[in-house]
Amino acid sequence: MTHSSSRLRDRRGAIVLIVMICLLVIAMIGASMAKVALAHRKQIRHEQIHRQARWLAEAGIERAAAKLQDDSGYEGETWSIDAVELAERGAADVTIRVEPQSELPGRVGIFVLAEYPRNVTANARVSKRVLIAQPETAIDRSSAQEP
Secondary structure, three states: OHHHHHHHHHHHHHHHHHHHHHHHHHHHHHHHHHHHHHHHHHHHHHHHHHHHHHHHHHHHHHHHHHHHHHOOOOOEEEEEEOHHHHOOOOOEEEEEEEEEOOOOOOEEEEEEEEEEOOOOOOOEEEEEEEEEEOOOOHHHHHHHHOO
16 A cells, blocks of 8 residues: 555656746746737837827828918027826927928928927937928018009
8 A cells, every 4th residue: 555655646746846837938928918018018019109209290290381471580489388288198289390491492490309208218319301492481572552
């Protein structure tokens, strides 16, 4: 009997060891999957932040063009946007500079730098530069019509 009970204990010990190894492998696979999921989530958030900064830069270009339509002396501004206006995901700063182009008469350059979210180390900074025709402002049109 002692010989068969010894074999039974050995088998149980081997089964426990195999189960422990299987659990360890499953835990390692689970930890690896969790790490990949977290990295993927971080990458998606980074892409969202960068996309928002690109949209803000585009909006800055459009804002400058619209302001130039109203005022040919517009030189730019820092447009601060509250987090409330951006669905509570963080505030932003859009720096706009209008640069006359002496080598290209009748054209102005618009330079925009968008920073989103503002004052955070993991933010996105997107710059954009375009050349546009110097718009004719409402003031220019009214003075041209006078006799």
